[in-house]
Amino acid sequence: MRPRIAFAFAERDIRLAIRTPSVYLPLISTPVVSLVVLPVVLVFVTRAFGDSALAGTLIGWMPRALSAQLDAFPAADRLTVLTLRYFLAPLYLITPVIVTNTIAADGFAGEKERKTLEPLLHSPATDAELLTGKMLAAWLPAVVVGIGGFLAYTAVVDILTAITMGQLLLPSPSWVVLAVWTAPAMSALALGAMVLLSARAGTFQGAYQLGTIVVLPPILLIAGQVLGLFVLNTLFVFVLGAVSWILAVGILAFGARRITRSSMLGLTH
Helix, strand or coil: CCHHHHHHHHHHHHHHHCCCHHHHHHHHHHHHHHHHHHHHHHHHHHHHHCCCHHHHHHHHHCCHHHHHHHCCCCHHHHHHHHHHHHHHHHHHHHHHHHHHHHHHHHHHHHHHHHCCHHHHHCCCCCHHHHHHHHHHHHHHHHHHHHHHHHHHHHHHHHHHHHHHCCCCCCCCHHHHHHHHHHHHHHHHHHHHHHHHHHCCCCCHHHHHHHHHHHHHHHHHHHHHHHCCCCCCCHHHHHHHHHHHHHHHHHHHHHHHHHCCHHHHCCCCC
């Protein structure tokens, strides 16, 4: 395989994505809402209910290891710390996953719908070069958005907590591992699923809707933390990333063997 050709395809797909409203609008709105607007709203909410019985009950559900960490903060601050440092961590993972989902759906099904895929498949590039380029086009922006989102979230949270609590909450070790290890891994895992789905879907919307299943793991992580089943500490986040990488490599390797020019065109199944 010629890396130069694969990166050329990736650059082409990224340029197309940032010029397509149905693609770039979710890429802008999702991180802005979840990593900038939502933390601001939740700071006011958690400060208002910080001393309430509801907050005490919620904190009481948490595993003892987490409760011990929260005990180091004043009672009025604990709900804020729990929400911003722990509960929103899985929500952060949704952002790079959605980026991958959107661009991958457009890279295969979107091009098929616009009738631009067939000329591309008649290029002299190999199947591996074409597929690698399209996968890089979906994964690299997700990594960039994930790191950028982490920096933006850290800045917003630290400004808010400096004002309301007189201290900075981020970056914590678990959040650093989450941003540089786990988020890229889950994006790669989502990419593997979307490669298999979108190459066979007829339209961008169809592939995108099928691909929404990739946000299920972060949602389950949110539910698990709220119910006190586990906590996204540094070790948990690292193991989660390792498992995601293993699954992603397996799915992508399987997809690379299955996806050919004819399957992309829907001629074989």
